[in-house]
Amino acid sequence: MKVDYNELKQVAIDLLAQRGVTLEDIAKITLEIQTQYYDDITLEYCLEHVNHVLSKREVINAVLTGINLDMMAEQGHIKEPLRSILMNDYSLYGIDEVLAYSIINVYGSIGLTNYGYVDKLKVGILKDINDKSKNHERCNTFLDDIVGAIAAAAAGRIAHTK
């Protein structure tokens, strides 16, 4: 089997957009993490790093898998009781964090604390994602962790570069 990860990257970006998240939304979270460390950091610079994170195979695979799970839960293709667990973003489920961790790890463990921080404080678009999920309009069990993890990994990549 031959898989072209340049094409798959675009699929991942399209899936995120379909779920209401642009790369700029993610870069804004990265910016908010990093402004406390670097005064002169710009959104463009963060966006560039988000783009690099999204070029990584592990990240693309995690995005495709997580968002597909969210969508199939919404559409009712996932069997009960897993469907209800996902629709309610059940706090002891934990597989969403497992996928997030595989994203964070791409630039080493220094992304770990950034992830926890943005997830807990629901920085930027994470608040919207979470609100929609709480109103049961959408199943965003994986989406919020994926978005937070990409933003945190991009912050980690910036720390590696600076």
Add this chain to the structure above:
Amino acid sequence: MKVDYNELKQVAIDLLAQRGVTLEDIAKITLEIQTQYYDDITLEYCLEHVNHVLSKREVINAVLTGINLDMMAEQGHIKEPLRSILMNDYSLYGIDEVLAYSIINVYGSIGLTNYGYVDKLKVGILKDINDKSKNHERCNTFLDDIVGAIAAAAAGRIAHTK
């Protein structure tokens, strides 16, 4: 939301059975790992430990999620290109190993080498699972890693107990 993990354990066991794997099949893999260390070990003893592994929330969640992904790929509910990646058990996908790792970790990192070993040598029922997957009769991308990981975790639990 209230989730009863005793019920969910039974759902996980039923899903494994539906995919052709009994707890005894898993215990046989554990037995093969452990006979080189302990002469007097029995299948019953291994089965007991497999049962304990399957009582853990993280394990149950990983089983439900992985097997649902396999089944939805077969049924065509998962969108392309992820569907083809799963149907072909594409070697660079890696999310199956990520889920496996979350199972192994339940009894600490000592299960890690056992998992790699049984996965590589396709011990016991892992050979059947893999063959069916190769013939494209079934999508077992997650199933083989899940079964290997439970067997390895059970071996780790035995090492902790002895």
Add this chain to the structure above:
Amino acid sequence: MKVDYNELKQVAIDLLAQRGVTLEDIAKITLEIQTQYYDDITLEYCLEHVNHVLSKREVINAVLTGINLDMMAEQGHIKEPLRSILMNDYSLYGIDEVLAYSIINVYGSIGLTNYGYVDKLKVGILKDINDKSKNHERCNTFLDDIVGAIAAAAAGRIAHTK
């Protein structure tokens, strides 16, 4: 070799005390994480869960290893350049977060966000630990991550129980 992990737990508690951290200090961090979710939670209750976390083999091993590394860096037994990396808590080192992750994982991945949160905001005694480290009075490269991880794991354990 026979290792008694009840004795080792006491060694770990003594090492933490020697580095200026009591179990009550850790429980206070757990309390601060959890008061936003449960009104009626007490310090005693958190302390009980911290105690359970510290009974786990993986946690004890991580505590012994991390604190020994901090101490040997201070005492000059660790060779350069690793010694300087540890003495300066170099942000790209990352092995401290790796050990922290092995602690958090003991109660599943739900501890992950709590860890990032307390680490970033330097909740409770984490501020003191970090200040001492910044003044180069002490090498606390591992200590702060270990303490944050135990507090986060205890919060995860409470979430599992409630």
Add this chain to the structure above:
Amino acid sequence: MKVDYNELKQVAIDLLAQRGVTLEDIAKITLEIQTQYYDDITLEYCLEHVNHVLSKREVINAVLTGINLDMMAEQGHIKEPLRSILMNDYSLYGIDEVLAYSIINVYGSIGLTNYGYVDKLKVGILKDINDKSKNHERCNTFLDDIVGAIAAAAAGRIAHTK
């Protein structure tokens, strides 16, 4: 603090050499893993990939930390009871596998099964390392896992490239 990871890479290579392991020894393990998949693979090719793995910050940090722990256990600088745990390569210690996992993860989770396989079968120089450790001539608790993990990560990198 400024750290030059090109220099640190050389320090890591020197430390491995000091403990009796050359990069060629590691490449031989990678070769043995990969010959079953690719007929025409050469030692030079594997060596090149081992070299790339050793350029990664996370890998260098894990090598420096693990080998320092082995050496300080031998020299008696590590306090009891941790010293005895390391000198005896106590099977429930697990922190050696935790460090190994951070190495493997650098090229995604596909290195995981290779690591378990070579660790279990003690491929190539892993047998020597293990024998010396069993005779208590040396403390190689971390060394064997580090070497196996680098070899497995290199195999993972080859799979990504091919």
